[in-house]
Amino acid sequence: MKQTPQEQQIAARMAPGVLSREGFLDGDRRALAEIIDTDRSAVESAGLTGEQLADGLEAVLKAAMAAMGREVAVGGWTARYREAMGRIPCPWGGCGVFPKGEVEMTQPTGGGVLRFTPLSVHLIRRHSFYQGRGTRYRLEPLVLARALGMI
Amino acid sequence: MALATLVVAGFCTAFAALLVVAERYLLNYGQCKITVNEGARRLDVKGGSTLLASLMGEGIFIPSACGGKGTCAYCKVKVLDGGGPVVPTEEPLLTPQELADNVRISCQVKVRNDISVAIPEELFNVREYTATVERIRDLTYDIKELRLKLIDPPEISFTPGQYVQLQAPPYGDNPDSVYRAYSISSPPSDESHVELIIRLVPGGICTTWVFTVLKEGMEVKFNGPHGRFRLTASDRAMVWIAGGSGMAPFWCMVRHLREKNIARACRYFFGAVAQRDLFLTGELAGLSKELGWFQFIPALSGKDQSQWSGERGLITEVVDRHVPCPDSAEAYLCGSPGMIDASIKVLQAKGFGEKDIYFDKFA
Numbered sequence: 001m002k003q004t005p006q007e008q009q010i011a012a013r014m015a016p017g018v019l020s021r022e023g024f025l026d027g028d029r030r031a032l033a034e035i036i037d038t039d040r041s042a043v044e045s046a047g048l049t050g051e052q053l054a055d056g057l058e059a060v061l062k063a064a065m066a067a068m069g070r071e072v073a074v075g076g077w078t079a080r081y082r083e084a085m086g087r088i089p090c091p092w093g094g095c096g097v098f099p100k101g102e103v104e105m106t107q108p109t110g111g112g113v114l115r116f117t118p119l120s121v122h123l124i125r126r127h128s129f130y131q132g133r134g135t136r137y138r139l140e141p142l143v144l145a146r147a148l149g150m151i
Numbered sequence: 152m153a154l155a156t157l158v159v160a161g162f163c164t165a166f167a168a169l170l171v172v173a174e175r176y177l178l179n180y181g182q183c184k185i186t187v188n189e190g191a192r193r194l195d196v197k198g199g200s201t202l203l204a205s206l207m208g209e210g211i212f213i214p215s216a217c218g219g220k221g222t223c224a225y226c227k228v229k230v231l232d233g234g235g236p237v238v239p240t241e242e243p244l245l246t247p248q249e250l251a252d253n254v255r256i257s258c259q260v261k262v263r264n265d266i267s268v269a270i271p272e273e274l275f276n277v278r279e280y281t282a283t284v285e286r287i288r289d290l291t292y293d294i295k296e297l298r299l300k301l302i303d304p305p306e307i308s309f310t311p312g313q314y315v316q317l318q319a320p321p322y323g324d325n326p327d328s329v330y331r332a333y334s335i336s337s338p339p340s341d342e343s344h345v346e347l348i349i350r351l352v353p354g355g356i357c358t359t360w361v362f363t364v365l366k367e368g369m370e371v372k373f374n375g376p377h378g379r380f381r382l383t384a385s386d387r388a389m390v391w392i393a394g395g396s397g398m399a400p401f402w403c404m405v406r407h408l409r410e411k412n413i414a415r416a417c418r419y420f421f422g423a424v425a426q427r428d429l430f431l432t433g434e435l436a437g438l439s440k441e442l443g444w445f446q447f448i449p450a451l452s453g454k455d456q457s458q459w460s461g462e463r464g465l466i467t468e469v470v471d472r473h474v475p476c477p478d479s480a481e482a483y484l485c486g487s488p489g490m491i492d493a494s495i496k497v498l499q500a501k502g503f504g505e506k507d508i509y510f511d512k513f514a
Contacts, residue, residue, distance in 0.1 A: 013220065017325030021356045065489035068394070068465055069424040070452050083487035084352040085396055086331060089223045094243025097223055099488055100352055136354055 013091040028132030054125035056148035186267040203257040212277040212374040219258035228257040233266035290430035293351040306342040311404040315375030319357040331357035334399035338406040348399040380511040388416035388480040397486035414444040422466025424453040484510035
């Protein structure tokens with residue numbers, strides 16, 4: 001898929017070592033628009049919107065941040081916020097900067113693990129971007145929807 | 152239709168690339184003059200670079216987290232004249248008030264002609280330092296202390312609470328140098344050294360470099376000092392609240408107060424989840440015994456801390472239990488935004504005024 005100059009610029013900011021060590025795409029060779037379109041279709045096929053998923057994720061983020069490092073129960077999962085110094089900008093640019101801490105959601109029974117950051121919430125809400133396959137913060141939309149109890 | 156779109160997109164890309172190449176190699180803006188603070192400094196620079204790079208090249212270090220990529224919005228500078236129109240990449244990063252005040256994102260402003268800027272006086276004192284890593288010490292499983300011996304310049308002067316920007320050079324897949332901010336944890340009296348307390352950030356460029364590449368004896372660069380987080384000159388009692396690497400400025404401050412014989416009543420609350428997250432507790436407990444005015448109160452919030460005989464609960468709960476009405480006290484906070492916001496609520500409920508609470512969010 002051909003990328004516009006703007007998409008090329010955003011994808012360049014997502015490369016390893018630009019904004020974060022591992023970047024936002026890892027080995028995902030698909031064009032940025034293709035990654036976004038594929039995930040958006042998956043969300044829509046489940047009868048959901050990115051806004052709903054972002055709302056659910058933000059609720060987990062707020063509960064975990066308020067617990068200041070302690071685990072909190074979220075449905076059948078537990079969530080823990082790990083603080084980190086510094087802020088990271090959105091690769092689209094112009095959306096502000098976000099705390100670098102991360103939330104780790106674990107499923108005690110199934111062994112599932114989801115990781116996301118405050119920036120992840122923004123990327124889903126504003127840009128329908130769930131990050132490239134293989135990255136630390138990749139959120140498979142349907143896995144996320146199940147974890148949040150939406151499907 | 153699709154073919155036509157492709158052709159137009161391809162043409163636009165090629166044209167944009169041509170413009171970039173032409174600007175870089177063909178245009179010559181000659182020498183330009185940057186007037187700083189109405190003539191306090193006059194800099195002659197080669198035109199064509201960004202304002203941020205031009206100022207850094209002349210030894211004026213504007214804080215920047217993204218390395219000039221126009222995304223972090225830290226490198227704001229007031230441009231009084233000659234900055235040209237605000238470019239589209241700047242607009243979303245500036246508030247309407249900042250736009251009205253001629254504040255610009257200095258990494259997005261090209262120096263194409265003479266330009267006049269206003270920057271905080273304190274940035275004139277910021278220098279770039281070369282140092283060697285004298286010691287790396289594990290404070291916890293994910294926190295290290297770096298002790299840096301200054302080479303050039305050989306000494307630094309700073310106020311407790313200030314920070315430096317450490318440069319991580321290109322390594323591995325990371326093609327560019329990046330700068331990250333860390334509070335100085337050593338006291339100012341040790342002018343030939345700087346100590347930093349650094350917690351590993353998952354996926355962090357600089358902290359991964361510190362944890363996996365940096366070794367004792369290696370040379371590093373940093374610039375500083377930066378920041379306005381500092382103790383007031385009053386003799387009011389103090390409440391300090393920190394977590395994680397938020398320890399750094401307070402570890403500096405308590406040793407500075409001790410050296411200067413400044414006996415300001417101080418209660419230092421340090422929050423962690425488990426005992427493995429605590430560090431420097433022996434040293435701080437020792438200071439608590441030695442100094443009549445200082446009390447260190449570590450607290451653990453995790454569930455399974457059966458061996459722990461100290462305070463338990465979230466640090467905000469511990470502060471709520473131990474801090475009386477403020478009378479004339481001040482509070483100083485350093486840590487994650489969540490901890491700081493929650494602490495401010497507790498302190499304000501106790502009667503601390505907004506102006507009596509000073510904080511340094513992990514930002």
